[in-house]
Structure formats: structure tokens, C-alpha cells
Amino acid sequence: MTTLNFRAHCFAVIAATLVASFLPFELRAQDREESQAMVLLRGLPTLGTSHSIAIIELDPESDRFGDILSETEQPDLVHPLHHLYYSPSGRLYATGLDPICSLAEVGLERDATGAPTVTGFTCLETGGQMVGEDIMWHTSNGAEYMFVTFMAGRGGDDGGTVGVFDPQTNEVVKIIEARRSQVGEGKPFIMYPHGISAFQDRMVVSSTVHPDLATGVGNSVAIIDLNTLEPIENIVVENEKPLNFPSSPVEVLFARPDLNENIEPAVLVNTMFGFETWKIPYDASAKSFGTPEVVYSGAQNGTAVPLEFYGNEDELFISHALPGVVKRYHLSKLPELVSSGPDIEADPGAHHIIFFTSKSGRKLIAVQNNLLNLGNAEDGDPTDVDFIAAINSHTITVHDLATGERLASVDFKEKYNKGVENVEGLFGSGFVHHH
Template sequence: MKLKFNLISLIILITFSNCQNDNHNSDLPHDSSFYIDYRSLKGLSDGIAVIELDPEAPNFGHISSKLELGIGVLPHHLYYNQNANKLFTTALGGSYLYQIKTEKDKNGQPKLVNATPIDTGENTVGENLFFTNDGRYFMTFMGGAGGPKDGSIGVFNADNNQLIKTIKAPVQTNPNQFIMYPHGISVNEEKGIMMVTSTIHPDLTTGMGNTCTLLDLNTYELKETYLVADSQTDMSSPVEVLLLRGKFPQYALATTMLGGDIWIAPYNATTKKYDAFSKIFDGSTQGLGWALEMYIDDNSKLYVSFADPGKVLVFDISNLPQLKLLKTLTADKGAHHMVFFKTKKGKEVVAVQNNLLDIPNLNSGTISVIEIQTGKTLGTVDLRTKYGILPESIEGTNGPSNYMHH
């Protein structure tokens, strides 16, 4: 029976797609255990941990496995590859990108084993990944080669993690089409396009962006750079972008970190680009700022985190460009990444990681577990107090714990 169960589990596992595609986690053993990237607040190594997040579990909030990556590595975003059989983390320091080896213990509980650094060439400050179906993956480097207005996109071979190409397009060369401080990335493979955001210089002071840039997925040529701000002088810092695809209305969505807003652009089948971006949700009218992550479930609901004051807003996107607000969930200051799962009693919940780069007033250091239907907080893990660490990102241990992210 155990062999049969493991075989079934393996078959289920390899059907997962990465967090960018239209799949989500299933009910597997220990599917309330999650990986978190974390930074140490005690001058010790940063790393990755396995934590139990079901408030109904007796070991809620317990860290069962840790993997240290090094002091100052600052692991930043966790991702699965296309088949969910490889786990990666990007990092703001250290080697900027790592492949993580994991195992299961005798109880089937996930265990972190080691991390293998991946050569990113001259590219620094690793941000987001996107895996495509043709054996490539793309990575945004907010620091590029280190210049004051730098930034790049790395193209990697998904089989051997070799860097194939570095895409650069300096604003100094062409102020109308450029890549600068790229953070968010999204791909529509069917249309052969990719978009990245222009967010902020890694030191958070040298410069800020207010655009998104569309590229050809195969030639890597820039197609257009879009203003995603109220004016040329409004440094809104678009942080994440999502190219809706498949069954969803064909729009691009972007969140602005310093603007605190959600923007939208319709796809134009004639030009094979997007038309201009317009603001679809003004966070300031709701007392919200620092719009960050976007997740979509298979019922056309959009979840957006607002780090200030720490909320997750749930929207209906079935009638875009109309965006209907359905409910507001209360997390903590710094509300950022999310994972979705069911508790042992079958409650549908979202766990929200509350910390953004340890920025004052945006760094609660907690994970809030919220029942989606009622909005009730079922439990909170205070990682700052309990472990002396801050969570940086969060991902499932049985594959992607969301339906569509980037």
C-alpha cells in the first residue's frame, strides 16, 4: 500500500506546473507545510525553512527543517520549475540564484537538504523567475551589472541552469524603450510576449522607475515601454505585472509599489501589443499603499496584497476592465506573498507573509492565516519574536500553492 501511495503521489506531483501557470496545489500529505525564505535578525545566516501553517495542527508555527545559505544572502523569492520537480530561490545577495534540494523524511514530511549556487554571470540582485514550456527560464536582475540605471533579464537553460543570454537595454541608449531595475516578470507564451516592470534601484535611493516594458519572447527585442504612472515625474515603482492568459480576459495588470495602485492595459490583436495602461484601482482612496503581489484563482478572483497597512483585497475580474471589489482581508503591516490551502477541517485559507525587505513599518515579521470566506484570522505566527527571523517569501512543499501568480 505504501509503494502504491508513493507512486500515486509522484504522478500527482509531476503534473504540477510552476507558479506562473494555471495550476494549483492539491490535497497531499503535509500540504499545510510551507517553505519560507527568511533573513536573520541576529546577524546569523539567512536561509530557507519548513514551517507548519495549519492553525488546527498541534505544531502550528513550528519550524521542522532549516537550510542556511549564508550571512547577507537575503533569499528573496521561491519558485518551482515547470514540472514542480525542482525548487529554486532567487536572492538579493550571495550568488543571486540557487537550486534547492529537498527530501521527504520517514513520515513524508519535507526536509531541506542543500542549495547549489547557479552562475548568473554579471547579473546581480536576483528577483523573479518565469519558466516556459520550451525549456527556458527567465530571471529579472534589479541590479543588472551594477550601474546607477542598470538592470537585466537573464535567459537560462532549464535543464542545466546555464545562462544562455543576458538581455540589456539601457535607458541611456534609448529613453523610449528600455529595461531598468526590472523586478516583476510575466509571460504569455501563446502570444510570444513577455513583460517586465521597472521598480527601484536595489539601494532603494539611487533611482526609481515608473514603466513596464514588453519584449518578444523569442527574439528578445523590445516592443514597447509603457508609462504606468500618473505622469512622467510620478515615480510609481511598478513592482509586479501579470499577463492574463488562457480562459481569462486578455489584459495586462500591474501593481505600483509607491503608487499603491492597480493598473490595466488591454491586449490589441492588431498591433500584437498592449494599448496604454490606465489606473483601475486607486489605493489612496481606500487608505492603502504599497500594492505588491497578485494571485488569481480559477474562479476569476484576484488577490492583491497592500503592505500598508497590511491588507489583501479580493476582486472579481470576470468583467474586466471593470474591477469589482468583493472583500478586504486584514493581515499585518508588510503584507506581501500568499499561499492558499485547506485546513485539516476543510476551511479554505490564505496565509499571508507580512514583511517587505525589513522596511520600517512594513516589516511585521508575521504570517497571518486567514479564512477566505469569513475574513477571520485563524492564527498568526510571529517569526520575529519566536525565531529572530523575518519571512521574505513563501511557497508550498507539494508544488505551487497558487493557481496563477506572475
């Protein structure tokens, strides 16, 4: 459940029971961990703040809504930790943008009152792999591993790797690397990998963009054979070029029957600069992929920069950074995108999502609204990239899940002089499936 060892956990439970009897009823009544979230916060250069990991309250029915309940600063990191992931055993990990901490394990424990608290983080050895993005746990030849995409890989203009880690020791088992400049013409390659997903013995990773946002942009996904841990195929997903850039596939989801028995296996791909969602059919018996096709065009529907795939028991949600909207689809209809309800209108930069319930039992969805939290040159911020600065609202908006009604919002730049890099549920994933 947490990273506590058993003895410390027992002590915390006993201590919490004793101390709780002395706490005011009003505070105890609001101590609902389900509505608390883990967030990664990005310090903003012009505001003199540092990056941090925090726990915040997101229940609009709480008078502590938007409050930071626990926080650990990251003053030595130039670039922040980036994405949060819980392992199947409940350990909490974060990928990172800083070369000195591209993968970390986060300490999450309980204090003497039993309240969750962030105790720090430990940067892990990656074998020289840099700029960690997504994490996935899956099996290869009967053994479970932690797979991590590193957009910069071990450096270079066409860098990018997938790290294979022992999920118990965090040690590097293998680095999957295939530079386009070295493998030869027409051979499968891995470049700027970001999104990752798998089904049976096939794994797919996207080729997004060089971490410097200038050197290069990808337009394909790589298929990796989990028996050999080597790339075997590249599939191009590019059609319209509304920005005159390659499509930049970002997140991928291997839609599969274990998510819903009615799903026909296929890979769904969001193209960040193509504004599209693609479907790549998969024949599980032949282990072959069909012809990719566009199932949603942002250019034709007034949306741009599709980012994440999230889901609950019944629906799939896709966030679109512009205009800042989350669209929803019937899970059972995948890989076709059949609308299941009203759009959730968030803020520009709509990105990561969690699901939870309010104190009164209302089902809620929270949306983190930013891409990378880079600043605006007009404010003297040296991190400015015009296109990205336009889709950083620095907010988390909370909505009624059924209707999409916005119930509350917290602006982290206004309240804490920071941007919000990522949001995740406390003590476990706030969604059923992702990537």
C-alpha cells in the same frame, strides 16, 4: 514532484512506510503536507541570527502550528534568498539579494521517515547578473526557457537584466539587456526589472527601483518580443505621486483567456510608490497595447504599496502593504477589478500568499506580512530604511478564505529572532497563477 531521482524516491517511500508504523498516531495524524509551507527566513543583525530556508506548519488546527519542521542555514550570505518558485517539472528555485547567490536551486527531499526536509541549496552561475527577483517559465520560438529578472543586472546606476536560462541545465542562454544610458533617446530600455509576465509572444517586465533603494526609481514597464528576445516598447504607468517619487511599478500580471475564458487580455500593474493598480489593454490580433489607465487608486481608497497578484480558480487577490490588507476580485471580470468578497485584514507589510486547507477541510489563506524585513534604527539595526521598516511585521497570518476571519498568527521575530522573507506551498505552488 520533488528533486529526488527515481531510485531515491522509491527508497524514501519504502522507508517511510516501515517507520510510520512505529510513530505515535498523534504525530502521523498531523503529518499533512498540504498545510506545510516553504519559507525563506531573514536573519536580523541585532539578534545575531542567520538567513535560512525552512519548512513550517501553518494549519491552525495543528498543535505544531508555527513550528519549524526542517531548516537549512545560510550563514555565508550577507543578504538572504528572496523568492521561491517551482518549475513546471517540480524543481525548486530561489532568487537572491546577495551578489554571490542571486539565483539558486533548493534541495528538497524526504528523510528516512518520509518527512520532507530541506537539504541545502546550490548557487547558480548567472553570467554576472545580480539581485534576482522573479522567475517565469515560458516559450520562445517553440522552446521553453526559465526567465529571471535581475534588478541590478550587471551593475551600474541604470542596471537591470532578464536572464534566459535552459530549464534543464540551468545554464545561461542569453542575457537581455538594454541600458537607458546606452540605447539612445526614445529607444526601449530595461531598468531595475522586478515583475515579469507573458502571453503568447509578448513578455512584460516592470521597472521598479535600484537595489540600493536610493540611486533611482522607475515608472514604466518594458515589453519584450519573445521571438527576438529584445525590448520593443516602454509604457509609462504613473499618475498620482503620493510619496513624491516615481511610481515604481513592482509586480505585473498579463491577464489572459487561459486564466479564465472571459478575460479580455490586458496587463495589470501594481505601482509600489504610486499606490495604484493599472490596466494596459492588449489587442492580441494586432499585437499592440492600448492606453494605460488606473483601475484602482490607493490614495483614494486608503491603501498604499500594492505588491503581489495571486489567484485561485475563481478569484484574483492583490496584497497592499499598508494598512496590511488583501483585496479580492472576480477572476472572470478581469481586467476590471470587481470585488468578490470581504477584504482579508492581515498585518502591515501584507505581501506573499498561499492557499491550502485545514485538517477539517476549511479553506484557508496565509499572508506573509513584510516588505524586506529591514530593521529599525531605534533598535540599532544598520539595515534601517524608515519607510520600509514601518511595513515589516515579521508575521504570517492565517485566515478563513471565505470570510477573511483571522484564525492564527505566527511572529517570526518573536519566536525565532528572524524575519520571514517569502512563503510558498510545499512541493508545488500554493496558487494557480502568479505574475
